[in-house]
Amino acid sequence: MNIKMILRTLGHILLTESLLLVLPVLVSILYGEHDALMFLISAALCGAVGAFLSWVPGRHADSSIHAREGFVIVALAWICVSLFGAVPFILTGSIPGFFDAFFETVSGFTTTGATILTDVEVLSHGVMFWRSFTHWVGGMGVLVFMLTVVPMTGGGAVYIIRAEMPGPAPGKLVPRLKDTAKILYFLYLILTLLEVVLLCAGGMPVFDSLVHSFGTAGTGGFGIWNNSIAHYESSYIHWVICIFMLLFGVNFNLYYFLMLRHFRDVWKNDELRVYVLIVVAAVALITMNILDQYDAFSTALRDASFQVASIITTTGYVTANYDLWPEFSKTILVTLMFIGGCAGSTGGGIKVSRFILMKRVVCRGIKRMIHPRSVGVVKMDGKTAGDGVVEGAGVYLMVYCAIATGTVLLLSLDGFSFTVNFSAMASCFNNVGPGLDMVGAVGNYSAYSAFSKFVLSIVMLAGRLEIFPMLILLTTLIPRFNGGKRYGKNRSNRSSEEI
Amino acid sequence: MxxxxxxxxxxxxxxxxxxxxxxxxxxxxxxxxxxxxxxxxxxxxxxxxxxxxxxxxxxxxxxxxxxxxxxxxxxxxxxxxxxxxxxxxxxxxxxxxxxxxxxxxxxxxxxxxxxxxxxxNPELIAAREIFGTLRFPAAQKIEYFSRGKVQLVEFKLEHSQLDGIKLSEFYRKYQLKILVGTVLRDDHLTIPNGDFVLHNGDTITVAGSPSEVERFFRAIGALRSGVRSAMLIGGSRISYYLARMLCNSGVELTIVDKDHDRCMQLSEMLPGATVIEGNGADHELLAEEGISRTDAFVSLTGIDEENIILSLYAKTQGVNKVITKVNNTDLRTITGGLGLDSIVSPHDLTANHILRYARSLQNALGSNNVETLYKLSGGRAEAVEFRVKENIPGLTGIPLRDLTIKRGILVASITHNEEVIVPLGDDMIRPGDRVIIISDDRRISDITDILA
Missing domain, CATH: 3.40.50.720 (NAD(P)-binding Rossmann-like Domain)
Known part of the structure; x- marks a missing residue:
């Protein structure tokens, strides 16, 4: 394994993060807050470690990386970024406990939006900005962001982008990786700015609209009010955020196709159709279900739409305390958590496309039972999905179920009800944010023990990175899983050829 | 791009x-x-x-x-x-x-x-490469234009009878349809005119049809080590192309192949060659067919390993020029230590050929009538092939002596109706012709760029 290259990439990532940490410094200065100094110290610390790591491997280190390095880099990068992202929370004293601060930062970067804070309104502007800004950066990907800045030659980079971009088979839009990353971030930026403008037009203060747009764009969900979006009474703001959440849950490749006027590709996209269908169906069912709790149909529709959009895209903003809704509606919402957004969007969850693939695999399987000699291929967007993609989706689902079960088991040690533990797991693993009951729309995660918070942090990372990078990092650290090669023992002779 | x-x-x-x-x-x-x-x-x-x-x-x-x-x-x-x-x-x-x-x-x-x-055509390119190596062992580089109709050969003058001769004199004396395109002397490149005097130690580029270039080499006595007989093992497509070229230049040829039908085909297509049906690895057969007397041995079977072993055997039999076809890149690094100097890989040659084309496109981006582009004399000069698609006023149909052509530019050859012309003052460029221009260091991206 090319450890030097891993260190160097981590160094670059931290340097990038230290640049990002300068933004909250500016915000703090703008509002005349003392936190500016703390952010500056964090940025300097992060930059120093980053510079050191980039310097260690030397100038002429071999830059070739393979699949394993790619996955390990992604996993380590996210852990490092979260660790350093937590520094300002601790330094400013807004979140003094290490595990609390780590949870909050991971929740930010993984665009979960789950919080351990009981009162967010006391936070300074700088801290609030940084908290939401992590959503924006984490949404499209920290490493993808780095790739637009730092040139990475060699094919290995494709593993990095693939490990970080969600979905069963992410592809390139243009031949060069760097250009693809730039196009994605460009679209991301444009959509975000559009939302900021629309929110400002609706009478939301500029700072608020920025922060909420970051939360929407990354499908994160950190707000600046204890009652989230419900703080704003304007229906216009609710609808704007609702629509933008749905937009950010769509595969960004489709926006690129729109830009190129390839309307047919967008229209023929299976995933988009199913996504829209699910949203419409869920909104209709919940609206009917909650109608008798509301005075007017329009408010019921608005709250149902907002909550469906918020949960399926795994954002986690709240306009209504859905814990008071009937069981049927709550169950629909929990189901939506697992479905998640489209592949290639900023949303979390299992992704609509994996469900489509699995549904088609199941149909093929059933057909084979009736016609044992029948041959069928699984298609996606009119093209045959390769065995690798189909198998990958199957393996993903299996590992997903195993981790979900294990997490609920670990959480149950704290003694809270099954509903709380299950919804906390579903919410964190799918990067949604709020769950039910204690961790529900108006609750938070502060009551959990440090151990549970750590477990949930790891689960959030696993969910955001689609499990495999974290799993591969784990298997790399434990030599037994290395395909029987006893990697650890042979390290000395291997290192001479590989490093 | x-x-x-x-x-x-x-x-x-x-x-x-x-x-x-x-x-x-x-x-x-x-x-x-x-x-x-x-x-x-x-x-x-x-x-x-x-x-x-x-x-x-x-x-x-x-x-x-x-x-x-x-x-x-x-x-x-x-x-x-x-x-x-x-x-x-x-x-x-x-x-x-x-x-x-x-x-x-x-x-x-x-x-x-x-x-x-x-x-x-990978096989054709490989055959040409082998042919080139067999014909002009003295040549440093051979490039082809107009699908092989025009050749550009770069070689060094050593103990040559051309030493001290004026170019105009040389053209008159030998009556050859060739042109000296560039002369590199002491790291300085010249595109020579008739008054230029050649010296030993010059590296010169000569353009002309392959047969003329060969006559030129024969005339100046640089062809002394060229082969007169050759043995090809394996009747593949490369063999066929190579055999055609060798037969046309009068080389006595033996082709050995295992397959009966292929042998029949080959003997039908190549009346000048001796086609032997048999196993190329049979040393008695090879001895019988005179491996020890042949000037060149080329192993072209479909199996790299077999080619290498056959070539090694031919070396031990004292064959002067042994050429081995090896496609597998890994094997090629191994053969380096075996004393096999002439290794030919059709895949690499094909890739290089296409790359050269891509690079020439890149060089001439914006114009789409550059056919081929070669760098000569270590990049100091360029040879560009143009296809003149239509009538260009002020250029086509006008004798070259009436055109004012920029300094440092030479019209090296005109291919008109499949016939290669080494242009003199009376010749002209006509629509449909392929023209090869040699220029020193300056970028020619369109045929009209040659006009002053």
């Missing part, structure tokens, strides 16, 4: 690697997902799974904005069809690998009528 490559075999992979190193944007199309997976793991390339002749795959690859489409799948027809479709969808240049001998005689026709910018 935006380049689309269809068919990721050995050649395709080499092309992807080199083109990315050259800084181009590359899209690869192949029906095998595993191949693409492997490719994108190693290079920063976009991949499209599908057939290189399918419109959907080509569109997905962004063919409309591509400057170059290279089709190197295993099937000629796929390549031709793919290039035709790509051309219609907006690819500016197309290169197809066409290796079937049946198409050999109609390449020019197909290229002009099917919208191909270039066809490439």
């Amino acid at each position: 935006y380049v689309v490559i269809a068919g990721i075999g050995k050649v395709g992979r080499t092309l992807v690697e080199q083109l990315i190193l050259d800084g181009h944007e590359v899209v690869a199309i192949d029906p095998d997902e595993g191949v693409l997976e492997h490719l994108s793991a190693a290079y920063d390339v976009m991949t499209v799974c599908g057939s290189g002749a399918s419109r959907n795959a080509l569109n997905e690859a962004g063919i409309s904005k591509s400057s170059l489409m290279i089709s190197s799948t295993g099937t000629d027809e796929m390549n031709i069809l793919g290039c035709m479709i790509a051309r219609r969808l907006g690819a500016r240049h197309t290169v197809a690998r066409v290796r079937n001998t049946e198409y050999f005689n109609q390449l020019e026709f197909m290229r002009d009528n099917l919208g191909l910018s270039m066809t490439i």
